[in-house]
Amino acid sequence: MDEVYLRADGADAAQARVEAMVREYQTKLARYVRRMVGDAEVALDLTQDVFLAAYRILKADPQRELTAGWLYRAATNGAISFMRRRKIVRILPLERDLDREQWRIDERSAASVDLQAALRRLPAEQSAAVLLTSYAGYSSQEAAAILGTTSDAIRQRVCRAMRMLRTVMTERTTNG
């Protein structure tokens, strides 16, 4: 859905900019967040929160420069916060199975399901590093700026994440 509707209460400039942002980034950002949290509905909620935050910032300061990197940073922070909170409240192993089943319905590609299965086993910081670079297409320097770390740290996280990815994806290749 490309169209976005916002209150026309004198925030037209902010509205127009957020509209453009949503049109351009909603798919990339929502997919990125969904990979992080493993749940489409939560991903949509969190993505909406990001755009809402952007709208509020732009409404207060229409001249403020908001880049794609800002959107990803906000989305990453939101996803990590959510995952930390979920860790505390998660109790039902059934929920994990349900999520995985949901993924199988949403994504028919084995590679896509396997990637998600591997990502679920990674720490959030490693998932973010892998997704920002190999998935969203940022360089290690750009990803470092988004995550507030160094490019070497990003490369190290990607390398460590690859071990898990390799294990899961090789299992799939070996098994069929």
Added chain:
Amino acid sequence: MMLDECSRAEITAGALALGEASEAQRQAYRRHVAGCHECLARLGGERDIERTMASIARARDDESWQPELRIVFRQPDWKRRGLTIGLATAAAFAAVWLGGRALLSTQAPAVTRVVAAVRTHVVLPLPKHNAVAGHDLIVLHHVATLKRPPLPAAPPSAVAAAPAPVRHDVVAHVAHPRAHTAAAVVAMAAPSERDERSVAALKTVGSAPPAPEHAESLALMGSGVNHDVVPLGGENAIVPRPPAIAYYENAEGTTVFDVSVDERGVAVKCSVAKSSGFLVLDDAVCAAAMRARYSPRTLNGRPVPGVYHDALTFQAGDNR
């Protein structure tokens, strides 16, 4: 010394994975893993790294999910919105005041009419993962459905006598496990509170078998048990989860929806018959309706596909 080299190799492996390694770094990595079996096993060779990254790229390219994000929503003009809220609120209070009597609402546009009985309300707190407190959204649960007006050729008085001129989905779906039957609802309502045309339709409903549009089904009636589609777990089984934006914006309105349910009790389609004015609310209702499981409609004891009609009214909490 060796530890430093292994740490460096780890970073280089990351650079190789991201396609950022220089030729010198690539050569250094090759030399290192050739002499360090631990790193070779842990980090993999260049081919392993390439294969893994190719798998990620394939997963990304195969991804089919298309999010439909509707950030904020149509903001109806205040007059219309105020009217809608006013009517919905008045309907809710009147129904409560009448102690569950049928309420023949006049809020719907001319084409449709909502027959509603307000039963319960559910307070939906802001999703847990959202840290902002102080926003609640209350869902008033209606058992409601749309009644289409009589065909122009059939005057209201003829409706009661003729078995089939009016669509009877009113009857079929007002009935609820914990609710009164349509006939009972009519019986409870005082005559002065009813719209005559609707009463005529409901009387037909009370006396005639449901779903008369299926003429062949009439012959089967009476010998078996017939049930309408109902959600398993009762009317509160459908719990919408509106996104945070709905709370922030104090979205309010009534979503009237139809869920097509197959003979297994699985929802196959949800359509919004009357929008609340907020797409996020409508989407949340339909998503919840699709998640729910249903007891299928039965005809002569046999499960058949059916449609579940319902409506949910959203009200912003007091602590806005």
